[in-house]
Amino acid sequence: MSDATGTPLKILVLVKHVPDAQFDRHLSGPGHTIDRQDSILSELDEYAVEAALQLAESRGGPKAGNTVTALSMGPEAAASAVKKSLQMGATDGVHLTDPALAGSDSAATSLALAAAVRHLGGFDLIVTGMASTDGETSLVPSQLAERLGLPQLTLASRVELDGDGILTVRRDGEFGSQTVQAPLPALLSVTDQANEPRYPNFKSIIAAKKKKVRTLGLAEIGVSTEQVGAAGSWTRVLSAEARPPRQAGTIIKDTGDAGIRLVDFLADQKLL
Amino acid sequence: MANILVYIDTPAGEEPTKAQRELLALAAALGTPVAAVAAGSADAAAGLGAYGVTTAYTSAGDLDGLLVAGKAAFVAAAARAADAAAVLLPNTGEGKEIAARVGIKLSSGVITDATGIAPDLTVTKPVLAGSYTVAARAVHGIPVVTVKSNSVDPAEPGAGTAHVVELEAGEPGPAARITGTAAKPASGRPALQEARIVVAGGRGVDGDFGPVEELADALGAAVGASRAATDAGWIGHEAQVGQTGTTVSPQLYISAGISGAIQQKAGMQTSTVIVAVNKDEDAPVFEIADFGVVGDLATVLPQAAAEIRRRRGE
Ligand SMILES: Cc1cc2nc3c(=O)[nH]c(=O)nc-3n(C[C@H](O)[C@H](O)[C@H](O)COP(=O)(O)OP(=O)(O)OC[C@H]3O[C@@H](n4cnc5c(N)ncnc54)[C@H](O)[C@@H]3O)c2cc1C
Ligand SMILES: Nc1ncnc2c1ncn2[C@@H]1O[C@H](COP(=O)(O)O)[C@@H](O)[C@H]1O
Numbered sequence: 407m408s409d410a411t412g413t414p415l416k417i418l419v420l421v422k423h424v425p426d427a428q429f430d431r432h433l434s435g436p437g438h439t440i441d442r443q444d445s446i447l448s449e450l451d452e453y454a455v456e457a458a459l460q461l462a463e464s465r466g467g468p469k470a471g472n473t474v475t476a477l478s479m480g481p482e483a484a485a486s487a488v489k490k491s492l493q494m495g496a497t498d499g500v501h502l503t504d505p506a507l508a509g510s511d512s513a514a515t516s517l518a519l520a521a522a523v524r525h526l527g528g529f530d531l532i533v534t535g536m537a538s539t540d541g542e543t544s545l546v547p548s549q550l551a552e553r554l555g556l557p558q559l560t561l562a563s564r565v566e567l568d569g570d571g572i573l574t575v576r577r578d579g580e581f582g583s584q585t586v587q588a589p590l591p592a593l594l595s596v597t598d599q600a601n602e603p604r605y606p607n608f609k610s611i612i613a614a615k616k617k618k619v620r621t622l623g624l625a626e627i628g629v630s631t632e633q634v635g636a637a638g639s640w641t642r643v644l645s646a647e648a649r650p651p652r653q654a655g656t657i658i659k660d661t662g663d664a665g666i667r668l669v670d671f672l673a674d675q676k677l678l
Numbered sequence: 679m680a681n682i683l684v685y686i687d688t689p690a691g692e693e694p695t696k697a698q699r700e701l702l703a704l705a706a707a708l709g710t711p712v713a714a715v716a717a718g719s720a721d722a723a724a725g726l727g728a729y730g731v732t733t734a735y736t737s738a739g740d741l742d743g744l745l746v747a748g749k750a751a752f753v754a755a756a757a758r759a760a761d762a763a764a765v766l767l768p769n770t771g772e773g774k775e776i777a778a779r780v781g782i783k784l785s786s787g788v789i790t791d792a793t794g795i796a797p798d799l800t801v802t803k804p805v806l807a808g809s810y811t812v813a814a815r816a817v818h819g820i821p822v823v824t825v826k827s828n829s830v831d832p833a834e835p836g837a838g839t840a841h842v843v844e845l846e847a848g849e850p851g852p853a854a855r856i857t858g859t860a861a862k863p864a865s866g867r868p869a870l871q872e873a874r875i876v877v878a879g880g881r882g883v884d885g886d887f888g889p890v891e892e893l894a895d896a897l898g899a900a901v902g903a904s905r906a907a908t909d910a911g912w913i914g915h916e917a918q919v920g921q922t923g924t925t926v927s928p929q930l931y932i933s934a935g936i937s938g939a940i941q942q943k944a945g946m947q948t949s950t951v952i953v954a955v956n957k958d959e960d961a962p963v964f965e966i967a968d969f970g971v972v973g974d975l976a977t978v979l980p981q982a983a984a985e986i987r988r989r990r991g992e
Contacts (some may be wrong), residue, residue: 427940431806438812443809450922455768466963500802512788513818536922540806543790544771548746548778557854558746561771564917574857574863578915579771579869580924583697585858599915640787640818644800652947652966659961660973665981668953669989670970675951676932677875678986 415590418529419458420519421451421476421491421548423484424540431474431540433630437509437636437644440540440549451535452494452603457543458533459495459604461567473497475526479507479518485619492614493606506624506631507637511639513542516549518634523554531573534595536561547595557588563599568599587597680709680763683715684731685776687755687768692722694729694904697872699764699832700728706833709763713840714756716741716749720842727838728988734840735759737847743767746772747853750823755847757784762820764799769824770871777822793829793927795821807921807944815858827872829928863965864947870900870917878902878919878946882935882956882975885912889979890934896983902946905938920945938963955979981983 423445425431430439432650455476461470476491478484479502486498502522510518523529532554537544551558562575562584571590576583578599606614624631658667672678682705686698694702703710706729713734715723735756741748753776757765760914765780767773774790781788794802799821801814815821870876877899879890887901894901902919919926921941931949936942938952938954939962946952947966954967955975964970970976 582862589855655968
């Protein structure tokens, strides 16, 4: 692991390949897992890629030896999430894939990701999104921090790294807002308030074609098939039921008394 | 009966909040409630006995200075001390982060966003923005579950005093230090996530949350907002409802001047009753509204607020 002071930063950004929420999403199969066609780089992970790129750029970017490695764990198609990250500006990519990984819960996912991080030699900083847009649990970042023994600076809406390698972030939440601080190495997760993700342009798309993507399997990272997937997960989905779609109710046009009719409706529903 | 550990975070007053009383009610339905109390006085911890808590664990060390890691170590230590059969936490950002780390420490399955827990500890939760309801179980260790507010009736106080046990949580491991906190200004309104009624405004309020607040106050409701409204700076980010804001599931959600984008719906479509006020009859929000008004919120909302006050004889 490189010393954060003055020396180049080695950053890992975690990106997930998820079903596009613009289309209907379905659960199926014995494990009630999500259908993964029409998948994209999780929208919320674009903020993580952007945060990683900005931190690397604040140290002089790739020219100064800073690296941003994008890692995605998922089926074959998940390579496209890595590719999109390279087009945004990540320096290289890693695709962790193995049939045994399918159906991993957050505990199994964080176990595999932690093993991949160790296999890759560790990083000064690991950046993740605030939640995956399919699982929406927000568990993986904290679980990865726990497994790797890293301080977590999660749900950051503002990120600063000083010359001494001290990371300071702002967190906004139910409670108000907080400033938290830790020296590198650390784990950072960012919200959609942290930045504006850049769009890949023609030049960056061409440049991405020359970048390296390594494919890793479970054997290489020293994880057995029983530790991941349904076998290695500590939770199981027993059944799934599609929620009946909400029926549109009564729609009225305001002709001067809509506020009163609204209150009539609330009274009928015993909501007053 | 098995011990069910409830995580009680910073009590604002000394009395447990509605969300905390919901967790306590759920624990009492599943077994014997015990509590891990992260802050507040020993008296407040003992006072949880009024809600059926037999043992309240408090921390020997200060937990407020470190982000998540210290609280997670404390909750895991309390779960071990109580030989708990399950751990229940609030479904807040911090609640989920503590649960995540407790799960690893106890080699236990973590389930977030729970809306119900059966006596056999099967958990019910909505997934994919509320489009499915699943039943899930922890199949390793004990279930560590974060529970959404408004899922069960809150426990009512009775008599009783909890036995207070101070715990040495042990090494939290590397953690970020909290170097500053700015509490959000008290609005006097109910907390967004806990509220029975939410009135939310979007870009359609055009800078003025007055009509939204007036209706909210007439109903005793919390005020919410779309990201367009919070991004514009018309109201604080903590009011944002949706995928990247707060997820709410109140009995009544009144949406005003909000189009109903997928990220907004993700945070409110499991509300029991949805009312929408929008001047565009084609706004997608009407597809999920139980009652919709095509009209200007600037006139409809104040009229409704006045009518509510009139009916209450104010
Ligand atoms: C990664 C990501 C995360 C996001 N997370 C969230 C989130 O958590 N929550 C969220 O809300 N959004 C979120 N968004 C944004 C979301 O996509 C929409 O852009 C946003 O919800 C739109 O807000 P709005 O409905 O207030 O504004 P608009 O879509 O502009 O709609 C305004 C509505 O007001 C109506 N209107 C205007 N004037 C009046 C009037 N006088 N009376 C009545 N009606 C009027 C209009 O007809 C229109 O329907 C996210 C987007 C991204 C990319
Ligand atoms: N399979 C995965 N591959 C890469 N990153 C992941 C994966 N799953 C989760 N993450 C990261 O963890 C964050 C939170 O995911 P989650 O805990 O599933 O809500 C995401 O925004 C990603 O940055």
